[in-house]
Amino acid sequence: MTGGTKASAGYHLSDTVGQMAPGEYTSGAYTVEAGFQYIYNTFNKFRFVINDPDLAINFGALTPDIGTTASHSISISCPAGHGYQILVRENRPLSILGSGQTIPDTSCNIGSTCTPSSSAIWNSSTSYGFGYNVIGTDINDNPTGIGTSQYFTDISYYRPFSTTAQYVMSENVPVSNHQARVTYKVLISSSQPAGNYTNSINFIAVPNY
Amino acid sequence: MFDISISPSNNEFFIKPGQSYLLAFDIINNSQTTLTLNSSIETWLPKDNKGEITYENAFADPSISFSLNNSDLKLGQTFLAKPNEKKQLVLKIHTTTSTSLKDHYYTFFITQLSPDQTTAKIGAHLIFSTQEKQTASLSIKKFSASPLIKDSFFKPIIFSGTAYNNSSQYSKLTGKLIISKNNLKIQEIIISPDVILGNYSRSIRCADKEANIIPCAINPPFWPGKYTATLTLNSQKPIETQISFFVFPYTVFLVLGIITAIILITMRIKLKK
Numbered sequence: 262m263t264g265g266t267k268a269s270a271g272y273h274l275s276d277t278v279g280q281m282a283p284g285e286y287t288s289g290a291y292t293v294e295a296g297f298q299y300i301y302n303t304f305n306k307f308r309f310v311i312n313d314p315d316l317a318i319n320f321g322a323l324t325p326d327i328g329t330t331a332s333h334s335i336s337i338s339c340p341a342g343h344g345y346q347i348l349v350r351e352n353r354p355l356s357i358l359g360s361g362q363t364i365p366d367t368s369c370n371i372g373s374t375c376t377p378s379s380s381a382i383w384n385s386s387t388s389y390g391f392g393y394n395v396i397g398t399d400i401n402d403n404p405t406g407i408g409t410s411q412y413f414t415d416i417s418y419y420r421p422f423s424t425t426a427q428y429v430m431s432e433n434v435p436v437s438n439h440q441a442r443v444t445y446k447v448l449i450s451s452s453q454p455a456g457n458y459t460n461s462i463n464f465i466a467v468p469n470y
Numbered sequence: 471m472f473d474i475s476i477s478p479s480n481n482e483f484f485i486k487p488g489q490s491y492l493l494a495f496d497i498i499n500n501s502q503t504t505l506t507l508n509s510s511i512e513t514w515l516p517k518d519n520k521g522e523i524t525y526e527n528a529f530a531d532p533s534i535s536f537s538l539n540n541s542d543l544k545l546g547q548t549f550l551a552k553p554n555e556k557k558q559l560v561l562k563i564h565t566t567t568s569t570s571l572k573d574h575y576y577t578f579f580i581t582q583l584s585p586d587q588t589t590a591k592i593g594a595h596l597i598f599s600t601q602e603k604q605t606a607s608l609s610i611k612k613f614s615a616s617p618l619i620k621d622s623f624f625k626p627i628i629f630s631g632t633a634y635n636n637s638s639q640y641s642k643l644t645g646k647l648i649i650s651k652n653n654l655k656i657q658e659i660i661i662s663p664d665v666i667l668g669n670y671s672r673s674i675r676c677a678d679k680e681a682n683i684i685p686c687a688i689n690p691p692f693w694p695g696k697y698t699a700t701l702t703l704n705s706q707k708p709i710e711t712q713i714s715f716f717v718f719p720y721t722v723f724l725v726l727g728i729i730t731a732i733i734l735i736t737m738r739i740k741l742k743k
Contacts, residue, residue, distance in 0.1 A: 307479035308500065309592045311472040316588040333588075341681065342480055343521040343664060426525065433520040434683050464472075464590040467577055468479040469521030470597060470665050 307345070308338040309466035318445050318462075325451040326386050332444040334398070335464065337408075337436060343469035344433035347395075347441075350463050351422035355391045355447065357456040364449060364458050366421030367392035377423030380413045383446070391447045392419035395429040398440050408432045409441055419446060426465055433469055472582050472590040473501035474551075479594045482640060482665060487600050488567040492539060495559045495594060497580055499551035506583045508548045509559060511536045514575050514595075519632060519671040521664065523575070523595075530576075533569040537562045548583060563598070571601045573640050573668050597665060599639050606641040608705040609634045611671070615699055615715050622692045622719040629686040631674045631701055631711070638668040645703035647676060649688055651695055657688050661703065674701070692717045 313333035320329045339345050356363040367383055367390030368374050375381035375392070383392060396416055397407035404416060408430045413420070420427070430441050445462075475498045485491045499505050513530040514523040538545045539560035551557055561578055574597075581591035613631035620627055635641055645661040662677040676686040694717055702710045 306475050306477035306496075307592065307594065308475035309472065309590065310500070311588060311590055313588060314471050316472065316582075316584045318587060338475075339479065346522055431522060433522070459587060462588050464588070465579075465593070466590070467523065467593040468595060470480055470516075470523065470575075470595050470667075 306338075306340065307342075307466075307468050309347070309464070310336045311464060312336065320445075320447055323447060323449050323453075325449055325453065328384075328386070328446050328448040330444050330446045332442050334402070334440055334442050335395075335430075336438050336440040337430070337466060338438050339435055339468050340437055341435050343435075345431060345436065345466060345468050346428060347430040348426035348465040348467075349393075349395075349422070349429050349443075350424055350426040350465075352461040352463065353424065354422075355458040355460050357454075357458055360454075360456065362454045362456060362458075364389075364391050364447060364453065366390055366423070367419060367446075367448075368421065369419055375418075375420050377421055377425065377427050380418040380420045382417050383419040384417055386448070387450075389448050389450050389453075390421065391445070392421050393443060393445045394419050395441050395443050397430065398442050400438075400440065402440075402442065404442075408436075408439055416444070422460075422462065426463075431469075471501045471503055472505070472584075472588075474498065474505070474507070474580055474582065474590075474592050475500060476578075476580060476592050476594045480597075480665070481595065482597045482642075484599050484603060485563060485565050487565050487569040487571065489565060491563045491598070493561045493563070493578075493596070495561060495578060496556055497551065497559060498556045499553060502553045504553065505551045506548055507551055507580050508583060509538065509543075509545055510579045510581060510591075511545070512577050512579060512593075514577055516575070516667050516670055519673050521672070523577075525577075528575075531570060531574060533566045534574060535564045536576075537564070561596075563596070565600055569600050572638060573597065573599045573601070575667075597640055597667070599668075601639050604637045604639045605706045606704070607636040608641070608643075608666070608703050608709060609636060610674075610701055610703060610709060610711040613699075613701050613711045613713055615713055619720060620692075620715055620717045621690070621721050622694055622717055623690050623721055626685070626687040626689045627692075627697075627715070627717075629699055629701070632671050633666055633674055633703055634671045635666045635668055640665055640667050642666070643672065643674070643703060645701065645708075647686055648700045648702070649697060650700070651693065651697050656697075659684070659686060661701075694718050 318331045354363045369381040369383040370385045373381040394413045397409040513528045515528045517524040539562045576596045577593035579591045579593045611632045647659040649657045659676045662675040666672040
């Protein structure tokens with residue numbers, strides 16, 4: 262059995278020679294991909310995971326002047342190719358639908374202002390708002406900053422969401438199951454009107470070309 | 471839960487204006503729940519020379535349209551993917567005779583529709599040209615070796631460079647990096663076959679024979695002397711850029727110098743006594 266890729270100026274060919282019954286066969290949850298061509302399918306596969314069974318972050322009842330956080334993990338695989346980019350955006354600020362009441366997107370600590378594309382430290386109990394960070398982790402959830410350190414220095418750095426998609430994680434090498442923890446934080450003042458504040462966060466994962 | 475994979479994730483091809491092109495994508499729901507998905511197309515622009523992209527200020531060519539060739543599904547129509555189910559979506563790209571002769575950049579997206587707060591989408595890129603096929607015309611910029619002081623021990627010597635595509639059509643980089651000493655080749659590294667967009671630049675990366683990305687570097691120890699690194703890219707005519715550098719055991723000589731100085735100072739102090 263032999264096979265592989267061949268190229269000339271105008272053509273690229275992958276072949277399998279000598280394989281008994283090459284092709285793709287499926288039975289129940291099992292798939293057999295017989296032949297060298299399928300190696301390249303595997304290499305060119307791009308996978309994104311949000312590890313949150315409900316795809317819902319619920320902060321519960323908020324206490325004024327005390328920050329509340331919630332998190333879930335994401336992971337990305339692009340075994341071959343050129344790396345990946347993960348972007349995130351919100352559909353609107355956290356708000357009570359139809360009331361006009363919002364929890365504003367955070368500006369982080371006074372004096373260390375953050376923007377949708379630039380993170381800063383946010384640990385003051387009097388800087389109110391809604392923000393997030395994304396920190397690369399190892400498989401045991403220990404922070405490594407891989408893929409995210411250019412956007413968030415460490416777990417004390419946050420950014421506000423924006424309705425325009427912003428880069429939160431990227432690498433320009435092939436990766437397999439690289440993970441990150443996304444932490445959402447909300448901090449309200451005692452004058453924040455009571456109610457159910459909601460919004461939708463949208464993740465976008467694309468390969469580098 | 472969002473757990474979707476898409477393949478092939480990067481696609482490059484040619485279409486003659488007025489013709490169509492079919493592209494099959496495998497979409498796999500790797501999760502244990504049934505997901506509600508739909509499909510869409512967005513156009514993008516290159517963002518940097520490392521293959522990153524941006525969707526801001528990117529405008530689609532109105533003469534190019536997209537549809538799904540699946541009999542039971544339209545582009546933008548909601549569909550269900552059962553646990554571990556693989557679906558094949560066949561994207562059809564339509565051009566007209568008035569489609570401008572240039573390269574076009576799009577992403578085919580699969581979006582999970584979730585009634586909850588978090589949604590996600592995953593994309594695969596399409597890079598296609600409606601121009602007549604051109605021969606690659608490349609140039610090399612900023613080819614260098616670091617660090618500045620190259621010692622025989624301790625640190626690898628890393629090579630970097632940027633390729634520039636002088637034509638208006640995308641191309642794939644092919645070439646090699648050869649490191650030699652006294653006109654004898656000591657290492658040859660393959661250039662990663664990365665896509666370089668028309669009139670755009672791309673950082674050069676290296677690959678092993680299995681196409682895995684490896685550092686464009688040689689590792690110590692090095693014999694002292696003059697080395698030459700030659701970067702060759704296959705183009706209309708193969709283009710070649712060369713740099714030379716000198717490697718010397720600076721650290722060893724520095725340590726020996728310090729020891730000699732200490733001995734001399736000690737001897738002088740002893741003689742004075």
